[in-house]
Amino acid sequence: MSDERLHLPEVTLVAVTSVAIEATAHAMHRSLERVRFGAAVWCSDKPPPAVIADAVAWHAIAPLTTRDAYSRFMLSELADHVSTSHALSVQWDGYVLDPAAWEPSFLDHDYIGAVWPHFDDDCRVGNGGFSLRSRRLLDVCRALPERFADSGATEDKLICRTARSWLEAAHGIRFAPEALARRFAFEREPKTGSPFGFHGVFNLVDLIDGAASARLLAGIEPRILAKSEHRELLRWAFARREWQVARVILLRMLRRKTARRT
Structure with missing residues (x-):
């Protein structure tokens, strides 16, 4: 072939x-x-x-x-x-x-x-x-x-x-x-x-569906994305009603905040 x-x-x-x-x-x-x-x-x-x-x-x-x-x-x-x-x-x-x-x-x-x-x-x-x-x-x-x-x-x-x-x-x-x-x-x-x-992750999430985006974001280390990138992705998720993605991003932001305190 x-x-x-x-x-x-x-x-x-x-x-x-x-x-x-x-x-x-x-x-x-x-x-x-x-x-x-x-x-x-x-x-x-x-x-x-x-x-x-x-x-x-x-x-x-x-x-x-x-x-x-x-x-x-x-x-x-x-x-x-x-x-x-x-x-x-x-x-x-x-x-x-x-x-x-x-x-x-x-x-x-x-x-x-x-x-x-x-x-x-x-x-x-x-x-x-x-x-x-x-x-x-x-x-x-x-x-x-x-x-x-x-x-x-x-x-x-x-x-x-x-x-x-x-x-x-x-x-x-x-x-x-x-x-x-x-x-x-x-x-x-x-x-x-x-x-x-x-x-750019902000382009990647536009190219794959919400479930795939959520899995990908959940699987990468918390500090790979900057605070500004998390906020940008959160705005993207809310604007498109991608609640699964929004939940993953919020959890990532919480883990980053917790890690800085320890």
């Missing part, structure tokens, strides 16, 4: 995580249903769940206990796990939506992620939760000057904002223009047409 999925032999699908294990596996599974990648790599201290175990290579890593640890791995170690020309990085709340939206020109750039509309300058591309990165960029990121590495920014903001001018001038790194990035993915902006993928 022929495999009619989009074939991207130049791209490695990769997830890096120590948290939200089942949800991250779901994101990889949904992406693998739609695309045949050159490789698929699960970078985690925990083995891949059964839903993807036969479809990915498990690269065991040290536990990533903080966001800073995740950022350091993405900047300094991800290149060790990618042998193709590009890597598609996914997280638990983002995956491939429409393989027909793939454009070969995506591979002409070293970094593509959804546009950040809350910035008002020319460095708005973009979000790292669902992002395409060249192996060249991954190699360059190993040698970021200390003034960038010590900035405290998350890895995607460090690449796309803090160090972007240096990456472009010193290494010729090419960031996708905003118009192309919008065809690649959406996050904090309304989607334009039918993009290749997405990121």
Whole structure:
């Protein structure tokens, strides 16, 4: 039987995580249903769940206990796990939506992620939760000057904002223009047409039914979502009368509050 999925032999699908294990596996599974990648790599201290175990290579890593640890791995170690020309990085709340939206020109750039509309300058591309990165960029990121590495920014903001001018001038790194990035993915902006993928739990809950949303949210660690994200999701649930989702979010908020007191 022929495999009619989009074939991207130049791209490695990769997830890096120590948290939200089942949800991250779901994101990889949904992406693998739609695309045949050159490789698929699960970078985690925990083995891949059964839903993807036969479809990915498990690269065991040290536990990533903080966001800073995740950022350091993405900047300094991800290149060790990618042998193709590009890597598609996914997280638990983002995956491939429409393989027909793939454009070969995506591979002409070293970094593509959804546009950040809350910035008002020319460095708005973009979000790292669902992002395409060249192996060249991954190699360059190993040698970021200390003034960038010590900035405290998350890895995607460090690449796309803090160090972007240096990456472009010193290494010729090419960031996708905003118009192309919008065809690649959406996050904090309304989607334009039918993009290749997405990121953001607030988009994820719109794409799956209420019961599935409630199960997913109940299964991830309390501190994965910020207080603002919990509030945003609660407003979404009330507006759509998704009472099961609202109950899960309220319980999560209570657990966060209790954890801070202990």
